[in-house]
Amino acid sequence: MAALSGLCSSSPSLKPKHDRVVIPLFRKYSLAFPTRSNSCSKLSVSGEVSADLSKTNSVGVLKKAKQGGLEKDPKALWRRYVNWLYQHKELGLYLDVSRIGFSDEFVAEMEPRFHAAFQAIEDLEKGAIANPDEGRMVGHYWLRNAKLAPKPFLQVQIEKTLDAICKFADDVISGKIKPPSSPEGRFTQILSVGIGGSALGPQFVAEALAPDNPPLKIRFIDNTDPGGIDHQIAQLGPELASTLVIVISKSGGTPETRNGLLEVQKAFREAGLDFSKQGVAITQENSLLDNTARIEGWVARFPMFDWVGGRTSEMSAVGLLPAALQGIDIREMLVGASMMDNATRSSVLKDNPAALLALCWYWACDGVGSKDMVILPYKDSLLLFSRYLQQLVMESLGKEFDLDGNRVNQGISVYGNKGSTDQHAYIQQLREGVHNFFVTFIEVLRDRPPGHDWELEPGVTCGDYLFGMLQGTRSALYANDRESVTVTVQEVTPRSVGALVALYERAVGLYASLVNINAYHQPGVEAGKKAAGEVLALQKRVLAVLNEASCKDPVEPLTLEEVAERCHAPEDIEMIYKIIEHMAANDRALIAEGDCGSPNSLKVFLGECNLDELYA
Numbered sequence: 001m002a003a004l005s006g007l008c009s010s011s012p013s014l015k016p017k018h019d020r021v022v023i024p025l026f027r028k029y030s031l032a033f034p035t036r037s038n039s040c041s042k043l044s045v046s047g048e049v050s051a052d053l054s055k056t057n058s059v060g061v062l063k064k065a066k067q068g069g070l071e072k073d074p075k076a077l078w079r080r081y082v083n084w085l086y087q088h089k090e091l092g093l094y095l096d097v098s099r100i101g102f103s104d105e106f107v108a109e110m111e112p113r114f115h116a117a118f119q120a121i122e123d124l125e126k127g128a129i130a131n132p133d134e135g136r137m138v139g140h141y142w143l144r145n146a147k148l149a150p151k152p153f154l155q156v157q158i159e160k161t162l163d164a165i166c167k168f169a170d171d172v173i174s175g176k177i178k179p180p181s182s183p184e185g186r187f188t189q190i191l192s193v194g195i196g197g198s199a200l201g202p203q204f205v206a207e208a209l210a211p212d213n214p215p216l217k218i219r220f221i222d223n224t225d226p227g228g229i230d231h232q233i234a235q236l237g238p239e240l241a242s243t244l245v246i247v248i249s250k251s252g253g254t255p256e257t258r259n260g261l262l263e264v265q266k267a268f269r270e271a272g273l274d275f276s277k278q279g280v281a282i283t284q285e286n287s288l289l290d291n292t293a294r295i296e297g298w299v300a301r302f303p304m305f306d307w308v309g310g311r312t313s314e315m316s317a318v319g320l321l322p323a324a325l326q327g328i329d330i331r332e333m334l335v336g337a338s339m340m341d342n343a344t345r346s347s348v349l350k351d352n353p354a355a356l357l358a359l360c361w362y363w364a365c366d367g368v369g370s371k372d373m374v375i376l377p378y379k380d381s382l383l384l385f386s387r388y389l390q391q392l393v394m395e396s397l398g399k400e401f402d403l404d405g406n407r408v409n410q411g412i413s414v415y416g417n418k419g420s421t422d423q424h425a426y427i428q429q430l431r432e433g434v435h436n437f438f439v440t441f442i443e444v445l446r447d448r449p450p451g452h453d454w455e456l457e458p459g460v461t462c463g464d465y466l467f468g469m470l471q472g473t474r475s476a477l478y479a480n481d482r483e484s485v486t487v488t489v490q491e492v493t494p495r496s497v498g499a500l501v502a503l504y505e506r507a508v509g510l511y512a513s514l515v516n517i518n519a520y521h522q523p524g525v526e527a528g529k530k531a532a533g534e535v536l537a538l539q540k541r542v543l544a545v546l547n548e549a550s551c552k553d554p555v556e557p558l559t560l561e562e563v564a565e566r567c568h569a570p571e572d573i574e575m576i577y578k579i580i581e582h583m584a585a586n587d588r589a590l591i592a593e594g595d596c597g598s599p600n601s602l603k604v605f606l607g608e609c610n611l612d613e614l615y616a
């Protein structure tokens with residue numbers, strides 16, 4: 001036992017005697033490697049996709065090497081484990097890639113791609129326009145080490161914002177900044193309104209790190225679901241008077257967030273509270289949200305920077321302000337991230353855990369996303385890590401075109417909750433069913449704070465069971481040729497969480513370079529938003545048509561076809577049916593006669609006629 005804790009501890013006195021000898025991999029091999037333009041079929045943006053394009057994106061030896069199968073000899077496997085084990089001593093973080101079956105030939109063949117990827121990351125950190133489509137720099141790495149920022153004014157912005165966050169959080173927690181009409185005389189709750197990258201990081205960190213009794217408890221409105229919003233507000237009850245509402249939106253114009261804000265402001269009005277005395281905005285300067293907050297005189301405003309993307313904004317005000325208000329040590333989060341950033345700057349593959357992850361992803365997914373990434377933290381507090389990674393990985397990597405305009409339909413699907421809970425849900429399929437995934441186990445060595453554990457049977461604690469479940473599942477999956485990566489941390493602390501975030505941010509950036517895509521834009525998201533806008537515009541036309549018919553005397557009920565005709569949108573009849581069905585279910589003064597199950601039988605009119613609108 002003593003030997004084990006010595007091996008795994010980050011305490012300097014318990015360090016292993018010999019450092020692992022690192023062989024600079026990229027000097028060892030000098031195999032020829034096809035250039036990117038040779039290795040990828042050149043297709044024009046408008047060109048047809050080759051059915052087998054995916055295979056041309058894989059390095060040549062990939063398929064051949066895979067046919068060899070996974071190493072099963074225990075001695076050879078142990079050698080592989082020891083040979084490839086990555087350790088970050090100071091962070092107490094380990095990465096085991098031995099259960100991914102890549103071969104030395106594959107590693108060698110990936111060398112030129114990694115060279116290019118390391119160069120791209122170096123350029124990005126120096127301020128290159130790493131998001132070419134949007135002409136933006138990508139600077140989330142500067143947030144945890146402002147000295148890296150390419151311009152002095154950026155450095156000042158970062159440091160000033162961090163100081164302002166810490167001071168504001170201290171003032172709120174101490175009661176220096178307080179709500180005007182709360183009996184407690186201080187803020188007790190945070191209601192965070194935001195979506196996507198403006199919610200997922202804060203949600204993950206709150207679940208992972210908030211103390212049992214935080215100075216302020218946090219709740220989230222991360223959708224435009226009226227039921228969900230009502231639930232959050234109802235749960236706050238009278239504590240609305242002591243709730244600090246943080247509205248987070250980089251663009252400051254995201255509809256779901258705007259709606260959440262309007263709903264919360266209505267609740268404040270109804271409770272006789274002044275929202276402006278309890279509202280905080282985190283957004284880009286001069287955005288709609290920023291201007292609203294400034295004009296209405298909200299309690300505080302914090303900036304989001306143009307060069308920080310939503311999904312990599314956890315170390316900006318987006319993640320740091322809510323965390324600080326919950327009593328989480330945000331400077332420690334930044335230290336953890338910065339230490340990991342240093343490690344993942346190495347251009348020696350074996351020394352760079354993010355590069356090792358990217359290598360594993362490429363191998364497991366054939367460089368084309370052919371397998372899903374199942375994230376299994378064996379720790380309840382890390383439950384939301386997979387949801388956080390879903391956006392980070394899928395919004396970054398899920399791209400139709402590569403940087404040369406070839407249609408590649410890249411991406412890696414991410415899902416997972418936690419172990420051992422998931423063992424009683426879907427691990428059956430992972431072990432025996434369709435083989436379309438690889439697993440990432442997240443192992444946390446410390447079960448409980450020192451002095452709190454006890455043996456629930458001789459020699460065995462509750463945490464030993466969790467440990468056994470993880471190891472058992474890893475072995476059972478591997479025995480059936482299911483590959484896995486294991487990331488091990490000592491404890492879930494602000495430092496280790498910061499490091500995990502930074503590890504995956506870098507792995508995504510490197511992997512994006514390996515497959516030659518822009519990880520920092522999200523053109524596909526616009527399509528859904530645009531379509532949603534069109535639905536709402538159509539709904540307004542439907543209402544106008546129905547109003548006109550309903551103002552006639554006698555009222556003229558219309559069939560769906562007639563509504564569609566009068567909206568000049570016969571091709572949208574199905575959408576018109578869905579609009580009417582939704583409005584009818586929500587007491588919108590709309591009367592639908594007939595059977596909703598037989599749409600052609602429906603006749604629709606409004607229960608009241610609005611003459612003002614008719615003649616507007």
Ligand SMILES: O=P(O)(O)OC[C@H]1O[C@H](O)[C@H](O)[C@@H](O)[C@@H]1O
Binds near residue numbers: 195198248311522525
């Ligand atoms: O922070 P916001 O501007 O409100 O954006 C929130 C989210 O909106 C979009 O859907 C983007 O695809 C996400 O990357 C972003 O995080």
